[in-house]
Amino acid sequence: MKYWMVLWLLIATVTTAAPRSQGQSGEFDFYVLSLSWSPTFCLTHPGNEQCSGKGYGFVLHGLWPQYARGGWPASCTPQTHLSEAEMDKGAVLFPTRALLKHEWAKHGTCSGLPPLEYLAKTDVALGAVVIPQQLQPFNTPPSLQAKEIEALFRESNPRMGNHGMAVICKGQVLSEVRVCLTKDLAFAGCPRSVKSQCRGGDIRIPTQR
Template sequence: MRWRTSWIALCLVLTALADAAPRHQGQAGDFDFYVLSLSWSPTFCLTHPQDQQCTGKGYGFVLHGLWPQYARGGWPASCLPQSRLSAEEVAKGMSLFVTEKLLKHEWAKHGTCSGVDASEYLDKTDTALDVVQIPQAFEPFNVPGPLAARDIEALFRESNPGMGRHGMAVICKGKVLSEVRVCLNKELRFAGCPKSIKTQCRGGEIRIPAQR
């Protein structure tokens, strides 16, 4: 009896952990909201100096991707695609993404789970980029000194009046700015981020590498 009780308790714990764990597989179109991820290119280039985007073009924030997400945490990934990227869609995507490699990766991992074909996913991504205004302090060759994550959030809220207090997250690598993630609903309007989308930076000021 004691063995059976312990086994039942273990099963309950494992079930709870499985329910709480982020989901990485799903059906295309079955998600709750989007995250627009904007990468701070100079930080990426510190560790990928040979990448195509790191060629002295002066990039600041660049599109990382538009990601379908679950409200309870986690996200669908690598769904059965509605279509493959055509040559025309690759050309279209290159007006949004900084490299073809990134474009193809983002479509395969995240875009296929949006529930629309590649052309419409790129249209949605373009719309999302228009929704989020980059603060003037982060425009090309106009980089602020070190800032706390909360100050970066404040600058984004100031430039985007419709963004709520919990509408974005700042992501760091150590004490260096890596990216910002903005929560948008399925209609691509600002939305509050769930607890799974939160700032991931140490306290105090963080370094913001200069554009190059």
């Protein structure tokens, strides 16, 4: 009995001490461009600087390296801090500097690119996806179905395939859309791991804040 207890303690100690692998920087299969619907975020974060009456609609959440088999690398080493010049570049893309720093540390470090190149790639990815006119700030209907949101994006982005994006909800409220892109930022079909997460029926689309 004592033998098994000692063995269990040794295994537990090794398991606890060994760091969990977060993936290798630069080793991934495709990107997800995540665009957050700012009014929904602001419902639960009214004090955030993103929510200071700027009238945002979709804003950049991040450009995420992903694995085709599912999952993603995260917080890859080495963890480098952004310089002031890099922060200034990123501040043009992200709604807040706090989000920029978080996204670089968690996702950007896994791209295999130095910060300015990753930010430049993010800028290109943003430019590659056209937001439908019906989902522009101050022009949105109060509700749509997830399939209708997908159809609007496909109509505005003819090269996007039938399975090139996912709509994400919090309950019955639009939270974000995720667009699958190749490593060269062409539209790509999303694997099963990237799929819409909304209930059936109409999805509420909060007004701009």
